[in-house]
Amino acid sequence: MVCKLSTKLMNICVASFCKLQQLEKAESIIIDAIRLGTLPDVVTYNTLVSAYCHFVDLDSGYLILNRMKEAKIHPNVITYNSLLSGASKHSLHSKCIELFNEMGTMGIQPDVWSYNILIQCYFRLGKPEEANMIFHSFKSQNLSPCSTTFNTMFNGFFKTGYTHHALSLFRSSQRNGIFTPELLTYNILINGLCKSGWIRAARMILKELKESGFKPNAITYTTIMKHCFKSRKFQEGIEVFNEMKNNGYTYDAFSYSTLSSAFAKKGRLEEAYRIFKLMTEKGIEKDLVSYNILVNMYCIEGKIDKANDLLSEIQEFGLQCDQYTHTTFLDGLCRSGEIDRALDYLKYMDTLGFDSNLVAYNCMVDRLCKVGCSNDALRIFERMEVKDCITYTSMVHNLCKERKFLTASKVLLACLNRGMKVLRGTQRVVVKGLHSLGLYSEARKVQYLFH
DNA sequence: TTAGGGTTAG
Structure with missing residues (x-):
């Protein structure tokens, strides 16, 4: 004898599979329930909308919404909140605003949750x-x-x-x-x-x-520790780590990564490696960020082949190298003077489909200048569609170091005209340099935009 | 739906 499944029981089963990210199984439960005469209700569809938005993408969530409308089930505020949350999660901020307005046309009154997501969305924009x-x-x-x-x-x-x-x-x-x-x-x-x-x-x-x-919890401590390292209060940072350790908050890779990275930045690589060793001994697994720091450490030491091997290992461990991994490796190639390899790597990075390779390009521009290839750097600089203050500061600073003050001033003027700033010290060097070459009118142009 | 760690200039 086949029993009819109650809607409530079906919804519990659907929610359980959705939580486990087993969306196909959740769907098959619904199909079986329909065969047995139980129809999905608004709760069933909302569970699916939320899971598809969260684990797949917003479009998949929309498809469920359409199925829901075809089944003559009216979406409610929870349906839309799931869609809003999906749009926010996938950084589709304009879509989020559109969805919020759609609620109005559908006659659905937004609740505090909807407004919270909308507020978050405007801040992110x-x-x-x-x-x-x-x-x-x-x-x-x-x-x-x-x-x-x-x-x-x-x-x-x-x-x-x-x-x-x-x-x-x-x-x-x-x-x-x-x-x-x-x-x-x-x-x-x-x-x-x-x-x-x-x-x-x-x-x-x-x-x-x-x-x-x-x-204070692990997050409070990591925040304060990070601030200490950033403001050059190194010893104080270590003391925060010790206090954190004594209170049992060094249970994940976050605390160890922060400390290790701080040691590496100070050039104290042996201690940085020791921290990672300690972390492994504690049974804490390295995450992608920990690996990225390790790639950087190899690069700082000039062990570029070892860094390259680690890139392959990361993939073998089932992790996906990200923008930081590739940019760090690219910087390592430049630092080791392997410019041709770095230029090829930059092209390779362009094919990876990241949102922007601005940091990688900044890195390339700066390092090319530092190894005496400022003309190559300038060519890349001119090709760059997106530039920030760092791009300009780097280019101007390095051109000044080579006493190419006229070129530096042209770059600086373009920067200031776009409403961006470089360090005041860098601007002063340009003006002084132009004076030293007798280029007084060019110097005046820069000074005019100084204030 | 909200918080912490990683890359580049000076």
């Missing part, structure tokens, strides 16, 4: 003002921001350089009693403040974290 407007529209929508809303606002403000806004929103929400900070909030604030250079404020927040009865 570099539009903090818009994000802030949405945040302030909550009241008129009869919605109350939740802790994720606040955390997203703080983090977004920091990421877009609105440090003051982040801190004042934090203080005002505390004063008004509309928000109680969580450990996550404190970590967002400490990270943002450290990165903005607001060290005193960061210390104060760390103090408040402890006074609120929270204990």
